[in-house]
Amino acid sequence: MSWIKNLVKISPTTSSVGNLFRNHESYTLLSRFCTALQHQQQQQSQTVQETEVVQHRYEGLAPTKEGEKPRLLVLGSGWAGCRLMKGIDTSIYDVVCVSPRNHMVFTPLLASTCVGTLEFRSVAEPISRIQPAISREPVTDGLSTLKPWKFKIAYDKLVLACGAEASTFGISGVLENAIFLREVHHAQEIRRKLLLNLMLSEVPGLGGEEKKRLLHCVVVGGGPTGVEFSGELSDFIMKDVRQRYAHVKDDIRVTLIEARDILSSFDDGLRQYAIKQLNKSGVKLVRGIVKEVKPQRLILDDGTEVPYGLLVWSTGVGPSSFVRSLDLPKDPGGRIGIDEWMRVPSIQDVFAIGDCSGYLESTGKSTLPALAQVAEREGKYLANLLNVMGKAGGGRAFSAKDTELGEPFVYKHLGSMATIGRYKALVDLRESKQGKGISMGGFLSFFIWRSAYLTRVVSWRNRFYVFINWITTFVFGRDTSRL
Numbered sequence: 001m002s003w004i005k006n007l008v009k010i011s012p013t014t015s016s017v018g019n020l021f022r023n024h025e026s027y028t029l030l031s032r033f034c035t036a037l038q039h040q041q042q043q044q045s046q047t048v049q050e051t052e053v054v055q056h057r058y059e060g061l062a063p064t065k066e067g068e069k070p071r072l073l074v075l076g077s078g079w080a081g082c083r084l085m086k087g088i089d090t091s092i093y094d095v096v097c098v099s100p101r102n103h104m105v106f107t108p109l110l111a112s113t114c115v116g117t118l119e120f121r122s123v124a125e126p127i128s129r130i131q132p133a134i135s136r137e138p139v140t141d142g143l144s145t146l147k148p149w150k151f152k153i154a155y156d157k158l159v160l161a162c163g164a165e166a167s168t169f170g171i172s173g174v175l176e177n178a179i180f181l182r183e184v185h186h187a188q189e190i191r192r193k194l195l196l197n198l199m200l201s202e203v204p205g206l207g208g209e210e211k212k213r214l215l216h217c218v219v220v221g222g223g224p225t226g227v228e229f230s231g232e233l234s235d236f237i238m239k240d241v242r243q244r245y246a247h248v249k250d251d252i253r254v255t256l257i258e259a260r261d262i263l264s265s266f267d268d269g270l271r272q273y274a275i276k277q278l279n280k281s282g283v284k285l286v287r288g289i290v291k292e293v294k295p296q297r298l299i300l301d302d303g304t305e306v307p308y309g310l311l312v313w314s315t316g317v318g319p320s321s322f323v324r325s326l327d328l329p330k331d332p333g334g335r336i337g338i339d340e341w342m343r344v345p346s347i348q349d350v351f352a353i354g355d356c357s358g359y360l361e362s363t364g365k366s367t368l369p370a371l372a373q374v375a376e377r378e379g380k381y382l383a384n385l386l387n388v389m390g391k392a393g394g395g396r397a398f399s400a401k402d403t404e405l406g407e408p409f410v411y412k413h414l415g416s417m418a419t420i421g422r423y424k425a426l427v428d429l430r431e432s433k434q435g436k437g438i439s440m441g442g443f444l445s446f447f448i449w450r451s452a453y454l455t456r457v458v459s460w461r462n463r464f465y466v467f468i469n470w471i472t473t474f475v476f477g478r479d480t481s482r483l
Contacts, residue, residue, distance in 0.1 A: 060151035061096065063397075066467065069094040070156035070395035072386065077104055079372045081161035082130050082458075084386075090133035092390035096153060097134065102127055105184055107273045107372060108453050109466065110231040114181070114190040115236035116478035119197075122465035124184055125163030125458040145180030156397045157349050159385060160336060161379070164317035164355035164370060173293030178313035181225055190312060194233075197309045198241065202249050213296060214309035215252040220290055220298075221314035222258030224265075224418040227274065229312060230256045233419025234281035238422075240478045255284045263426070265416055269435045271439040274353040274418075281421045317370050323356050331358030331367050339363055340408030342382045349397055368411055381409045417449045425449040 064071050070093055071209035074081050077099035085095060103124045112118040128134050131175035139395040164184060168174040179193070180186050197214040200206070206214075217233055219226050233254050242249040256262070256278070262285065263271050275285060288300040299306045319334040329337035329346055336344060344350040345360070354375040358367035368374045375380035385405065386395075396399030415437070450470070457463045 026240060030191050032067055061153045063154060070397070071096060071154065072157045072159065073098065073153055073155035074159045074161060074362065075099070076161035076163055076354070076356075077101055077127055078161060078163045078354055079104070079107075079375035080163075080379040081159070082125075082127065083376045084130040084147060084161065084353065084383045085127065085134065087387075088384030089129070089390065090131070092387065092395055092426055093157070093220070095131065095134060096155075096422040097127060099127075099191070101183075104130060104458065105182075106453075106462070107182070107225075107458055108456075110181060111232050113184070113187040114194070114229065115232050116191070116240075117232060117236075117473050118466060118469045119288045120184050120188060122462055122469055125462055129459055129461070155349075156395060158351070159382065160344070160352040160355050161354045161375075162322060164319065164323075164335075165320040166313060167316045167318040168313070169315070171290055171293060173298075174290075174313055177293045177295055178220070178311045180313055181229060182271065182317075190310065192309050198245055198248065198252075201245075201251070209307075211248075212251050213307040215248055216254075216306075216333065217254045217306050217310045217312070218256065218257065218306060218308040218397070219312045219314060220257045221316065221378070222256060222260075222262030222264075222285075223314060223316060224263065224416070226256060226258070226312075226314035227262055227278070228419050229314065230254055230278060231285050231419055231424075234278070234283050235421045236478055238281065243477075254258060254282065255283065255286055256288045257288055257290065257300075257306070259287070259289045263418060266426055266428055267420075267439065270428060270439065273374075274420045274426060276352055277420045277422060277424050277441075283421075317355060320356065331360060333358055333367055334368065339384065340365070341405050342378060347399065351382055353382055373414055374411060378409065378413065410417065417445075417452060419446060419449055 015269045031205075044219075052319035061071070069091075072084060072095050074095065074097045079099060081097070081099070082104040088095060103126050104376060106123040106125065109118055109123045113120050113123055122302065154203045166180040179189050181190065194217070201211050201214050219230050219233075237252055237254065241252060245252075261271060263274055266274070278285065283381040286300075286306075288302065288304065290298050291301050293311065297305050298311065299305055319330075323336055324334060326336065331337050336356055337351040338352050338357045339345055339360065340356070340363055341354050342351045342354050355370040359365040369478040388406065389395060389400050389403050392400075392403050394403035415427070415431075417425060417427050419425040423443055423446050423471065424441065425448070426441045427448050428437075428439045430439055454463055454466055457466055
């Protein structure tokens with residue numbers, strides 16, 4: 001995971017550089033983070049001259065001095081980290097963000113970019129727009145190399161918001177052959193692969209079986225992401241591919257593989273409605289467990305071999321290798337253990353939010369689901385907590401021990417939504433399957449789904465992009481010409 005290759009140092013003020021870190025314990029934690037991010041660098045040779053250039057140009061950030069704002073270091077730029085940076089008071093804190101990307105991805109609409117319903121820039125929001133006080137200068141600017149390197153950053157408050165990684169369950173061949181759907185570059189690769197296979201299917205002399213394999217799109221994982229991508233893909237095939245690639249209309253197909261029930265977070269009535277609509281759209285549902293993935297086919301637990309031209313893996317997330325490497329208390333699922341105030345109890349002034357964190361068993365609370373709405377509200381809560389702490393004089397290292405923290409974080413589920421193609425969607429606004437509230441599927445649900453996500457897109461700029469993309473796609477269809 002080549003984080004440092006795109007390492008971004010973002011700060012609203014210029015901090016003076018000293019010689020000492022604030023304490024040994026914080027240095028050890030950050031050092032392990034940087035070392036984990038450097039894994040690929042250790043696999044590559046690097047000249048002494050390049051190393052000297054990097055160290056000369058950027059050595060890190062020393063502890064803040066009296067008269068300077070306390071430094072808040074945020075690791076990650078996902079839902080939790082960006083919501084935190086949006087809400088933080090930059091008149092109190094000097095904010096530094098370390099992330100492999102300089103933008104946030106609006107993941108609920110990412111599946112739409114794979115088939116051209118939306119353009120990629122519509123779902124990517126620059127961090128500098130989310131928090132205008134943050135500068136736009138990456139630490140790599142002006143350097144003669146983009147290879148990873150190691151540097152140190154001292155902090156007064158540290159927030160771990162580094163997210164999770166796709167779960168492969170240790171299945172052989174997944175990392176080498178499947179494409180995940182968590183980042184913009186994943187969506188770009190899916191779109192490139194899909195359109196490339198469509199063009200390859202036109203090559204003269206191509207055998208019938210090979211043509212069917214190239215045009216077989218397999219999605220593993222029946223959660224909201226897998227189902228939404230399958231629905232988008234089936235719409236793309238029905239409305240665009242069959243008009244412009246008439247020779248493949250009988251060969252291109254979509255298969256959704258799930259070990260249990262699709263959309264398990266929804267009630268039985270909505271799940272059955274989704275299955276019915278997916279079948280109408282031509283999506284084949286297969287119940288099975290993938291045992292092995294090979295370059296052109298995957299093998300199920302019953303021995304069935306499924307050939308594919310495009311394989312998208314969407315089976316949920318788990319703790320990243322970086323999180324697993326940290327010598328910190330963990331929740332039952334292996335995520336960083338926190339208390340009700342998002343604090344990591346074993347190290348003072350360290351917090352964790354989003355998919356990388358979970359409640360310790362000692363809190364008596366169950367770990368919250370890895371959802372965008374959970375991460376966003378944790379980020380909002382922690383921003384308010386840190387603002388209160390800073391105003392009370394607890395912004396500096398070791399100064400918040402006696403600060404009144406206020407009410408602990410409480411999560412209230414706002415409901416779930418998922419689009420299933422053919423201008424249909426599922427909307428369940430109940431707190432639980434047994435609760436009371438709105439629960440329905442159909443075109444009205446699709447309208448609610450689009451309206452809700454249009455208002456949730458971070459900036460007016462991106463809302464405009466999304467709205468215009470939806471209109472042009474409806475009128476002119478999707479673009480099947482660009483890779």
